[in-house]
Structure formats: structure tokens, C-alpha cells
Amino acid sequence: MKGASTLFQSWRTCSPRIPPGSFLLQTVKYPETCFCRNVQTVSYQIVKGSYIPTSQAVQPKTQTTVKPTPEIDTVGAFQKLPMVMPSVDILASALRKARRVEPTKGIANIARRERNRGAKQLDALMKELAAPLKAYLENFPKRKYLHPYERSLVELTLGDGVYEEVLKKVDALKRKVVVVGKEHASLCAKTLKKREAEESLKEGLEKLEGVFTSDGKAVDELMNIAKSLRAMPVVDLKTPTLCLVGAPNVGKSSLVRELSTGKPEVCNYPFTTRGILMGHIALNFKHFQVTDTPGLLKRSDEDRNNLEKLTLAVLSHLPTAILYVHDLTGECGTSPSDQFVIYKEIKERYSNHLWLDVVSKCDILQGSPVFFITDDNNAEVNAAPEAESYRKMGPAGAIHVSIKTKEGMNELKQRVHDLLLAQMDNLSSDELTSESLHP
Structure with a gap:
């Protein structure tokens, strides 16, 4: 009530005086005063007779980032090719690192600890084998993005389609390693006994090793391609x-x-x-x-x-x-x-x-x-x-x-x-x- 009384007094002070007995209509402007709080509203949509609230917030428009097209007006892509390790070295390094993986600390149950160790080692081996293959696929440029001169060198030096075919083999090997590794890691994680976990780990290691040994020739072919292309003479387009x-x-x-x-x-x-x-x-x-x-x-x-x-x-x-x-x-x-x-x-x-x-x-x-x-x-x-x-x-x-x-x-x-x-x-x-x- 005190606030209402104050408001009424301020209105009387600001309002103009009208003489008694005067019937002259005058338009009086009063200051716009608003004491109401902002009202938060929620809209609803009817779905099968039920009210489901919908958000009023305007979602920001996602800006589609356009990847810049690689430049093809320069040469020198062959000198940027990564060093490719022989498939035997990749496999030996991955096996050595995977066997050093320990189970998660704090697992008292022997069967659970062995199951955890086997799944982690198989997952580590899968990642150690797939990581270098992924790096090769990312760092070997696609032929359509090469300078026309280097594109011709690839075709005439290696043969038509050989470059793309080898990269496809490496990609297929990476996918196969990931599928086999995840499959056997999942099987090892579902075992109930210690012996079953050990056998599942051994089987998974042998399977991954066999896959990489049989299809690892693609990595060796890629290594030879990298050696041949890096040996190409560097031509500076800005030098006469x-x-x-x-x-x-x-x-x-x-x-x-x-x-x-x-x-x-x-x-x-x-x-x-x-x-x-x-x-x-x-x-x-x-x-x-x-x-x-x-x-x-x-x-x-x-x-x-x-x-x-x-x-x-x-x-x-x-x-x-x-x-x-x-x-x-x-x-x-x-x-x-x-x-x-x-x-x-x-x-x-x-x-x-x-x-x-x-x-x-x-x-x-x-x-x-x-x-x-x-x-x-x-x-x-x-x-x-x-x-x-x-x-x-x-x-x-x-x-x-x-x-x-x-x-x-x-x-x-x-x-x-x-x-x-x-x-x-x-x-x-x-x-x-x-x-x-x-x-």
C-alpha cells in the first residue's frame, strides 16, 4: 500500500490543473511508467493430445566451413611425403607396445583383471597398427590435387592407377585391422574365467598379426612408391x-x-x-x-x-x-x-x-x-x-x-x-x- 500511495502522489504532482466547472476536453500525456517484470512465456505444441514444451531460443545458424581446395599451381608435393616404415617394423613395434599394457589398477578379482588386461592389450595393438596407416593415408596427396607435371610423373613412373590402387589397399588393411581388433577385444571382455580370457587374448593377437602379415605388402608397396617419388628432381616454377x-x-x-x-x-x-x-x-x-x-x-x-x-x-x-x-x-x-x-x-x-x-x-x-x-x-x-x-x-x-x-x-x-x-x-x-x- 505504501508503494501505491507514493505512485498516486507523484501522479497528482505531474498532472495539470483543470479549473472547476470546465468541460473542455484535453489530451493529457502521462509519463510511461512500467513496474511489471519481464514475463517469461513458454510455447507448447500438441502431439497426440499432450502438451510438449518447445524452446523459444533461436538456434544460431551453423556456418558451413568450406574446406579450401589444395593448391595445384605449385610443385614439391613429393618431397613432403612421410617416411613409410616397413610392415615388419610396424608390426614388431605394435606388438612390443601392446604387451607392455597393464590391467587397470584396483581389480581384485583375478578373472576380471585378466579379462581387463586382454581387452586393453588387443585394443592397444589395434590402435598401434592402425595409427601409422591412417597417417599415411592423410599425408599422401590425392593425384587430382597434384600439379599436372607431378600428376604425369606419377602415372608415367608408377603406371596408370598404381598409386591409387596401393592407397586403397592400405585403407582396406586399416579398416580390417580395426574391425578384427574391436571384435576380439569385445570377445575378451565378455569372458568369465581367467583361462578363457588368456585364450581369447592369444587368439586375438594371432589373428591381428596374421591379418597384418598377409596384407602388409601394401605398406611395403607404399614405401617403394614414396622412395621413387621423393627421388624425382625438384623443379622450381619461378626459376628459368x-x-x-x-x-x-x-x-x-x-x-x-x-x-x-x-x-x-x-x-x-x-x-x-x-x-x-x-x-x-x-x-x-x-x-x-x-x-x-x-x-x-x-x-x-x-x-x-x-x-x-x-x-x-x-x-x-x-x-x-x-x-x-x-x-x-x-x-x-x-x-x-x-x-x-x-x-x-x-x-x-x-x-x-x-x-x-x-x-x-x-x-x-x-x-x-x-x-x-x-x-x-x-x-x-x-x-x-x-x-x-x-x-x-x-x-x-x-x-x-x-x-x-x-x-x-x-x-x-x-x-x-x-x-x-x-x-x-x-x-x-x-x-x-x-x-x-x-x-
């Missing part, structure tokens, strides 16, 4: 690269030894280069890359072997300048006429690359006349004036060099230097264009 191309045994590897730090095998038989060999050049405190590629033969892409496809992959997916090597002596095993056909095809296909032609073994050309072997099936090409000039002197503007007498090597090194500087300018302009398009 010179790629030596030509028919087999024309002297590409010898030129790489002269121009760079690379030391490829040099023998007098075709396809000496069994992969991509990398060297480096340091000129005026600037570093460049040089790659030696397998030789190309005169045939269609469908008939090319993996070594030839590897060369085409380098030219297709890497920003390289091309140093095309020609051998007109007839000693390389590919006639000048066939080399001319290969040269015209590659020149037309990769016309957007910076280009430099080199005729090797010029000391032999000057020493004695060479009897050229022509291809009768390609009479139109052989009769062309350009082909006739090619068989005698090579392409127009080609540098004639000799590794044996060092003839033309100084000019070649200078021209290579100029070519790589031009390639550096191209890479810089491409990078600026990319940054402007994707700030």
Missing part, C-alpha cells in the same frame, strides 16, 4: 628452366654436363636417360635450371613409351625454354630425315616456348662426308627444299658445337644465358599478370 630435347643419343646428356652441374649418364645407346635429370647453372649471381629429357622417336603419341611421354609432360606442364639438339652424323640411330619430322612436330606443338637449335658432333661432320639414310615412306618430306637443307646444315640459325673439340661452346653458353634471361622476363610478366587477375 632450360629443357634439352631431341632424338635419342644425339648428345643431350653431354651438353647438360657441359652447361650445368648435372652429371647424367653418358653412353652410346638410345634411351640412356631413364627419367628427368636436373642440373643448375649459376651465371652472374643468378641461378637457372637445366633438365635432360628422354629422346623422342618418330611416331604418334599413342605409340610412344612412358619415357617419351615424360618428355612431352615436361614441355606441356612446365614453363621451360627449349634447347633442341640435332645429330646429323647418322650415329645416333635416328636418320636426319626422321629427326626433321620429329623436329617439325615438336616445333609446331610448342611454338609458344623460347627456342634455341644446336647441331652436335660438328667435328665428325667436318671430318668426313656423311651418307644420309632417307625414309622412302616419307618421299614428300625428303624432297622438300627445307628437308634437304636440314640434312646438310640443320635448322636455320642453329649453333654447331662439338663436346670433343669445344667448338662453338662459348657461343652456346652465351646464347643459353640470353635465352634464360628472356625466360626470366617471361616468368616475371606472367607472375604480374596472375597477381593482377587474382589479387
Whole structure:
């Protein structure tokens, strides 16, 4: 009542005075005063005649996090591959750690303690075997997320589908280990006697060991794959690269030894280069890359072997300048006429690359006349004036060099230097264009 009286007095003080006997209607505004508490309401929904309260709280919208797409504009994924342990070592380490697992303290009953120990050891063995397999599956990238150049290396080096097939085997082994481990750990936990628990533990250990021994070859295959891929040369996409191309045994590897730090095998038989060999050049405190590629033969892409496809992959997916090597002596095993056909095809296909032609073994050309072997099936090409000039002197503007007498090597090194500087300018302009398009 005291609060009501105070409220009434404040109303009388704030209200305006109306003279007695006046019938004038006036609109009087009073201060809005509210003394009621906030009313909490609960809504209900009727379900089969019963009232079930429903929450009025507005649930925050869950933001779907979009996983960023792995970048495929860089190379170097092979150097990040994890070290894979042999399956025998993984199994021995897991068994050793599992046998050291003790039962939970405080269990007085012998049967219960043995049952607890067996279940924990089987669970530990299962986890120790599955953990490295899970790590391998997470750290080996999917082929679709690799750079196109590395994607081609995987296919051409290992074989089509081999990489994915081995990863599937490892994943199947992990799943099998988890299923068998959980199954036998559950069986051991349900035993009633000490002897039953010991027998269940022994059976589970043997089963897990047998599964990993029989299917552990997939881990060894993955280990060999990791070794092969890590041995691939690292290519820096931002460093100017010179790629030596030509028919087999024309002297590409010898030129790489002269121009760079690379030391490829040099023998007098075709396809000496069994992969991509990398060297480096340091000129005026600037570093460049040089790659030696397998030789190309005169045939269609469908008939090319993996070594030839590897060369085409380098030219297709890497920003390289091309140093095309020609051998007109007839000693390389590919006639000048066939080399001319290969040269015209590659020149037309990769016309957007910076280009430099080199005729090797010029000391032999000057020493004695060479009897050229022509291809009768390609009479139109052989009769062309350009082909006739090619068989005698090579392409127009080609540098004639000799590794044996060092003839033309100084000019070649200078021209290579100029070519790589031009390639550096191209890479810089491409990078600026990319940054402007994707700030």
C-alpha cells in the first residue's frame, strides 16, 4: 500500500490543473511508467493430445566451413611425403607396445583383471597398427590435387592407377585391422574365467598379426612408391628452366654436363636417360635450371613409351625454354630425315616456348662426308627444299658445337644465358599478370 500511495502522489504532482466547472476536453500525456517484470512465456505444441514444451531460443545458424581446395599451381608435393616404415617394423613395434599394457589398477578379482588386461592389450595393438596407416593415408596427396607435371610423373613412373590402387589397399588393411581388433577385444571382455580370457587374448593377437602379415605388402608397396617419388628432381616454377630435347643419343646428356652441374649418364645407346635429370647453372649471381629429357622417336603419341611421354609432360606442364639438339652424323640411330619430322612436330606443338637449335658432333661432320639414310615412306618430306637443307646444315640459325673439340661452346653458353634471361622476363610478366587477375 505504501508503494501505491507514493505512485498516486507523484501522479497528482505531474498532472495539470483543470479549473472547476470546465468541460473542455484535453489530451493529457502521462509519463510511461512500467513496474511489471519481464514475463517469461513458454510455447507448447500438441502431439497426440499432450502438451510438449518447445524452446523459444533461436538456434544460431551453423556456418558451413568450406574446406579450401589444395593448391595445384605449385610443385614439391613429393618431397613432403612421410617416411613409410616397413610392415615388419610396424608390426614388431605394435606388438612390443601392446604387451607392455597393464590391467587397470584396483581389480581384485583375478578373472576380471585378466579379462581387463586382454581387452586393453588387443585394443592397444589395434590402435598401434592402425595409427601409422591412417597417417599415411592423410599425408599422401590425392593425384587430382597434384600439379599436372607431378600428376604425369606419377602415372608415367608408377603406371596408370598404381598409386591409387596401393592407397586403397592400405585403407582396406586399416579398416580390417580395426574391425578384427574391436571384435576380439569385445570377445575378451565378455569372458568369465581367467583361462578363457588368456585364450581369447592369444587368439586375438594371432589373428591381428596374421591379418597384418598377409596384407602388409601394401605398406611395403607404399614405401617403394614414396622412395621413387621423393627421388624425382625438384623443379622450381619461378626459376628459368632450360629443357634439352631431341632424338635419342644425339648428345643431350653431354651438353647438360657441359652447361650445368648435372652429371647424367653418358653412353652410346638410345634411351640412356631413364627419367628427368636436373642440373643448375649459376651465371652472374643468378641461378637457372637445366633438365635432360628422354629422346623422342618418330611416331604418334599413342605409340610412344612412358619415357617419351615424360618428355612431352615436361614441355606441356612446365614453363621451360627449349634447347633442341640435332645429330646429323647418322650415329645416333635416328636418320636426319626422321629427326626433321620429329623436329617439325615438336616445333609446331610448342611454338609458344623460347627456342634455341644446336647441331652436335660438328667435328665428325667436318671430318668426313656423311651418307644420309632417307625414309622412302616419307618421299614428300625428303624432297622438300627445307628437308634437304636440314640434312646438310640443320635448322636455320642453329649453333654447331662439338663436346670433343669445344667448338662453338662459348657461343652456346652465351646464347643459353640470353635465352634464360628472356625466360626470366617471361616468368616475371606472367607472375604480374596472375597477381593482377587474382589479387
